[in-house]
Amino acid sequence: MIWVRISRFTSHSNQLSNEFLNRFELTIAQFDVLMQVRIHQPLNQTELAEKVTVTQGGISRMLARLEKEGYIVRKQDWKTKSIRLTPKAEAILERAFPEQSAFQSSFFDEVLSEEEQKTLYALMTRVHKHSLRKELPPE
Amino acid sequence: MIWVRISRFTSHSNQLSNEFLNRFELTIAQFDVLMQVRIHQPLNQTELAEKVTVTQGGISRMLARLEKEGYIVRKQDWKTKSIRLTPKAEAILERAFPEQSAFQSSFFDEVLSEEEQKTLYALMTRVHKHSLRKELPPE
DNA sequence: CTATTTCACTTGATTAGTCAATTGATAGGG
């Protein structure tokens, strides 16, 4: 019951974020990846995949698209590929980041008090961390 | 910050649910659709699309797959198509539903008290309902 | 009674992801 609520909310708010990011010609998945690169660059694909919770294969395809669009460059660096933003992506993120941040927070601060937001964050953190340790039940 | 937590949790728990439902040869998306059909059958595609928060096109493809696998039947019924479960799907859901329910709840009740779960549900409900009314900010 | 609108559904092109098999390069062991 909680689970369904959370997942319907996530799917709906992803749709809204996609619509919103449209004005920067980005999708939410691309924005997410670019932000992680911005924070941690230079980094390799394996590290990035972990940060955005996607498989190696998934990140490989995503980066191929982002490279084709000129948002990132991949340089074979010893045995891994090191990823960096292009100036084009830096410029877009500089405008998009504060706006997308504000949009995301508005989902919560338009309807919950500061106190309630803290509670929600704390509860979700516990649930999330627990899920990372979780094993599948036996057959 | 809250938003990222929630969406990372959703993506991780979806992955676990997919792994879990593997034993019934279902994905989480298929399970979700089949459950909505089970609860509301017979219904048409537009109604179903709304219930699972997917577009018309999305539900059309999903049902095509489910029909090919023999889980549902679509009967042209006047101008709409009415959807029903096959006995095969009924049988699978009878086993899968309680197990998947328990698995989903375990994400929360292994780590939160009854009281905390109520709080989380109430907060998420408010946030979700608010998001449904939400408009995009002006450009 | 045809002509247009409307509604339900489908489909082509694209994004985003999974898994599993494969490629490519480096590091060591024999």
Next chain:
DNA sequence: CCCTATCAATTGACTAATCAAGTGAAATAG
């Protein structure tokens, strides 16, 4: 010096979704 294990990344086959254009049937207007 070659052979193999290992690690990073890619790729083929697939599921799942979106948007926008297209189809087909029924409803309504002229």
